[in-house]
Amino acid sequence: MFPEAPSLIKSLTKEERALLDKVKAGERISDEEALSLYQSQNIPFLAYLASLIRYRNHGKEAYFNRNVHIEPTNICIYDCAFCSFARRPGEGGAWEYDLDTIEQIALSYKDKGITEVHITGGVHPKRDVKYYGEMLKRIKTILPHVHIKAFTAVELQVMCMRSKMSIEEGLLYLKDCGLDSIPGGGAEIFHPEIRKQICNTKATTEVWLAIHETAHRLGIPSNCTMLYGHIEDYTHRIHHMRLLRELQDKTQGFNCFIPLKFKRENNRLSYLEETSLLEDLKNYAVARIYMDNIPHLKAYWPMIGKSTAQLSLHFGVDDLDGTIDDSTRIYSMAGADAHPVMRTEELVALIQSAGFIPVERDSLYNKLKVYQDALSHV
Numbered sequence: 001m002f003p004e005a006p007s008l009i010k011s012l013t014k015e016e017r018a019l020l021d022k023v024k025a026g027e028r029i030s031d032e033e034a035l036s037l038y039q040s041q042n043i044p045f046l047a048y049l050a051s052l053i054r055y056r057n058h059g060k061e062a063y064f065n066r067n068v069h070i071e072p073t074n075i076c077i078y079d080c081a082f083c084s085f086a087r088r089p090g091e092g093g094a095w096e097y098d099l100d101t102i103e104q105i106a107l108s109y110k111d112k113g114i115t116e117v118h119i120t121g122g123v124h125p126k127r128d129v130k131y132y133g134e135m136l137k138r139i140k141t142i143l144p145h146v147h148i149k150a151f152t153a154v155e156l157q158v159m160c161m162r163s164k165m166s167i168e169e170g171l172l173y174l175k176d177c178g179l180d181s182i183p184g185g186g187a188e189i190f191h192p193e194i195r196k197q198i199c200n201t202k203a204t205t206e207v208w209l210a211i212h213e214t215a216h217r218l219g220i221p222s223n224c225t226m227l228y229g230h231i232e233d234y235t236h237r238i239h240h241m242r243l244l245r246e247l248q249d250k251t252q253g254f255n256c257f258i259p260l261k262f263k264r265e266n267n268r269l270s271y272l273e274e275t276s277l278l279e280d281l282k283n284y285a286v287a288r289i290y291m292d293n294i295p296h297l298k299a300y301w302p303m304i305g306k307s308t309a310q311l312s313l314h315f316g317v318d319d320l321d322g323t324i325d326d327s328t329r330i331y332s333m334a335g336a337d338a339h340p341v342m343r344t345e346e347l348v349a350l351i352q353s354a355g356f357i358p359v360e361r362d363s364l365y366n367k368l369k370v371y372q373d374a375l376s377h378v
């Protein structure tokens, strides 16, 4: 039962009360209303609205999974202004694992109880669909029960082009090799004014959306993301979320929306300040209220930090991602936690102490274990 907040409700303005009525009735909010929420300083009200939706969808449950990342290479043909991860071939700090090394990495997780391997990396100048298909096959041979979520739309566009395959042909081939879903990366900010300044040459907005639409049509679910807190403003964020909401209306193929906070170290946008804690929480809340048709909202803890991820559960978030096992460098190279790892017990305790019920999930949000006694420890 969602807790009432009589004194908060009593203090609301006429406009806020109208928004509350709308959200309570399960109605969709407009772009103008989303902008008014972004501009609001009434943080308790934002938390209340977002939590109302969060409780309606998921009660007090908060999800996590046991996952690892494999980043086959950070060599990339692109040069996105916000990126701290990519390197040119031969540049210091560049890596490119061959398939035998990927196999060794998969073998090292054989008996670790993971349920998901997440694969993303730079857009390598030579590797194609056949190469990545072979990678998937080898991982599936070693970890047959593990869900493989792999390759952003940006990677997929180039590998398909290199293999002279349409996106549909490439996705079907990769699906046959073991691809289970695709991650939400590469979306950044869709608005052309901003996209041309931060990632002018890679997959356009239209291409990103078309690849996810094709994947959904082929029965490959995906996630979606938004890179925020750099040179965009609130209207660009709303435009971005509108395009995702519209696609979701058509396909219902997105499982989860993941706002990604811009981190400033070691990239060309280092002159910018990072967003504040309050801004991060506000962004989660508005996302939860606006994206009414995407079931899950994730706070990716290796990027946002454990404490903020925990707090975000009170701002609409229902998923904290996973155990990670120190397997990703994308955010640590931009200034986040250098060695991201959380044991299952830690994740459970983190969720419990925020007053929620931890639920271990698989990659499609089927519940694997509900930690029912959670609240008794609070």
Ligand code: SF4
Binding pocket: 076, 077, 078, 079, 080, 083, 084, 085, 086, 121, 122, 123, 154, 199, 202
């Ligand atoms: S964000 Fe992705 S596509 Fe852009 S430079 Fe970095 S690795 Fe390459």
